[in-house]
Amino acid sequence: xxxxxxxxxxxxxxxxxxxxxxxxxxxxxxxxxxxxxxxxxxxxxxxxxxxxxxxxxxxxxxxxxxxxxxxxxxxxxxxxxxxxxxxxxxxxxxxxxxxxxxxxxxxxxxxxxxxxxxxxxxxxxxxxxxxxxxxxxxxxxxxxxxxxxxxxxxxxxxxxxxxxxxxxxxxxxxxxxxxxxxxxxxxxxxxxxxxxxxxxxxxxxxxxxxxxxxxxxxxxxxxxxxxxxxxxxxxxxxxxxxxxxxxxxxxxxxxxxxxxxxxxxxxxxxxxxxxxxxxxxxxxxxxxxxxxxxxxxxxxxxxxxxxxxxxxxxxxxxxxxxxxxxxxxxxxxxxxxxxxxxxxxxxxxxxxxxxxxxxxxxxxxxxxxxxxxxxxxxxxxxxxxxxxxxxxxxxxxxxxxxxxxxxxxxxxxxxxxxxxxxxxxxxxxxxxxxxxxxxxxxxxxxxxxxxxxxxxxxxxxxxxxxxxxxxxxxxxxxxxxxxxxxxxxx
Amino acid sequence: xxxxxxxxxxxxxxxxxxxxxxxxxxxxxxxxxxxxxxxxxxxxxxxxxxxxxxxxxxxxxxxxxxxxxxxxxxxxxxxxxxxxxxxxxxxxxxxxxxxxxxxxxxxxxxxxxxxxxxxxxxxxxxx
Numbered sequence: 300x301x302x303x304x305x306x307x308x309x310x311x312x313x314x315x316x317x318x319x320x321x322x323x324x325x326x327x328x329x330x331x332x333x334x335x336x337x338x339x340x341x342x343x344x345x346x347x348x349x350x351x352x353x354x355x356x357x358x359x360x361x362x363x364x365x366x367x368x369x370x371x372x373x374x375x376x377x378x379x380x381x382x383x384x385x386x387x388x389x390x391x392x393x394x395x396x397x398x399x400x401x402x403x404x405x406x407x408x409x410x411x412x413x414x415x416x417x418x419x420x421x422x423x424x425x426x427x428x429x430x431x432x433x434x435x436x437x438x439x440x441x442x443x444x445x446x447x448x449x450x451x452x453x454x455x456x457x458x459x460x461x462x463x464x465x466x467x468x469x470x471x472x473x474x475x476x477x478x479x480x481x482x483x484x485x486x487x488x489x490x491x492x493x494x495x496x497x498x499x500x501x502x503x504x505x506x507x508x509x510x511x512x513x514x515x516x517x518x519x520x521x522x523x524x525x526x527x528x529x530x531x532x533x534x535x536x537x538x539x540x541x542x543x544x545x546x547x548x549x550x551x552x553x554x555x556x557x558x559x560x561x562x563x564x565x566x567x568x569x570x571x572x573x574x575x576x577x578x579x580x581x582x583x584x585x586x587x588x589x590x591x592x593x594x595x596x597x598x599x600x601x602x603x604x605x606x607x608x609x610x611x612x613x614x615x616x617x618x619x620x621x622x623x624x625x626x627x628x629x630x631x632x633x634x635x636x637x638x639x640x641x642x643x644x645x646x647x648x649x650x651x652x653x654x655x656x657x658x659x660x661x662x663x664x665x666x667x668x669x670x671x672x673x674x675x676x677x678x679x680x681x682x683x684x685x686x687x688x689x690x691x692x693x694x695x696x697x698x699x700x701x702x703x704x705x706x707x708x709x710x711x712x713x714x715x716x717x718x719x720x721x722x723x724x725x726x727x728x729x730x731x732x733x734x735x736x737x738x739x740x741x742x743x744x745x746x747x748x749x750x751x752x753x754x755x756x757x758x759x760x761x762x763x764x765x766x767x768x769x770x771x772x773x774x775x776x777x778x779x780x781x782x783x784x785x786x787x788x789x
Numbered sequence: 790x791x792x793x794x795x796x797x798x799x800x801x802x803x804x805x806x807x808x809x810x811x812x813x814x815x816x817x818x819x820x821x822x823x824x825x826x827x828x829x830x831x832x833x834x835x836x837x838x839x840x841x842x843x844x845x846x847x848x849x850x851x852x853x854x855x856x857x858x859x860x861x862x863x864x865x866x867x868x869x870x871x872x873x874x875x876x877x878x879x880x881x882x883x884x885x886x887x888x889x890x891x892x893x894x895x896x897x898x899x900x901x902x903x904x905x906x907x908x909x910x911x912x913x914x915x916x
Contacts, residue, residue: 447896451807
């Protein structure tokens, strides 16, 4: 249970202002011993008193209520729970103490952790790049072949005194030609490493957007408010209000331009929202420290425009109420709100309003090759960006039976347990002329929340917990029969 | 009894020359194939004491050749020494699973090749 940080903040500010405990207590009309209890978080503090103390300390009430600090505390707890850092050292103690007494150090620890995560990602990106680049793979193979040939011929020349002059010439010639080929390959490799396109950025724009989404908890009260106003004023364009058309017009015959009804409505709504959301979205992306490049701001702007449209189609309170009532059944929710399976799934991953939270979900979408096209991670469930997700995740199984949910429980090497459920859906209506465009949409929640979710029904948790990983390269399960690559760190 | 007969399946001509030379010197009869299909055809038609098989062969690769050999009743017992590249642990695991008798990692030493072949082909004239 997170402790209240108000007391620690009061004490820090009071000391900062060189104000004795007794003096502050006198000014706000309470006893020094009562203030002492408040400062040590032994007593809850009533609203009126917070206002008086805030006024005496010359700060806003919101500076004392600790919402921002609670987010920092939650992030610090994640660091403490990170299996790679904890390494059996035991819990370092309440994060509230650090945040309350020394917020600057707490912020520094968080920045350090983020930098460490970024560097890990960069290493992975580089390793992936090296492993997958066909030029590098081919060059290494050619070099090994040349070296093998040179070594074999050189050993013959060195060991065999009884070589005929013809054999001696033959093996000398092999050494000479393969040495020449080897230097050619080495030269080409050097050129490759020197060329500009080999530069690896420590973080991509997509990762900056990930950081932005994690930092904001993927919940944007500003956009929820704009969406609510928009709905109240009933500014939804007629085209976007359209009811589901009949079957004959729903799937137009032009294969290349066909667009699902739900997709079209979503797109029209985004256009209609543009005038009212442009400003708040710009304020969000311009001010956020994580969005450091123009490209990352463009990506975040598009993501937030979609967020606003989803907030109009699936208003927060109604959607949360329906989700709880229908136990997060995505079919029920998409029917109720007239949205696609994916739109409903994505919205479920945004129900993070403090005080009115839904089950917390990670969201991930891949194409049939496993390429990740969208992701909203959970703090304890890292979703891969480089390399494919563990083949045991439901996101892959969903492709075996499109339109049907694949689901299962899995335990990560860290011991964290999750419920995964996924479905392969058609991005656009298929036709004979074009290959089916399937995307698998997966949600995952902590196993302890599975009872609230219809997709956990009927699975015996005790028996069905599959040992899984995130990606092979980072997974320590050496004996796994699905392993494709050796672990990076053993 | 004649000399033991070894087939080398390797597409790099210079490596083939050296391997043939050292195995000849060690007392083996050597035959060569430069792609997978040819290697499989050769072991099906002629009796060999061992096959030295490169993984990266054109056409039918080394894994496919090994798989075909292991599923052929008459060839299932043929010793197959697989040449893999250093650092390709995945190749090695795969070849192990299909039934390779031994591995030699490129770049190899000649003595290593002779030792493996002698052990598995039963030495000179060991057929």
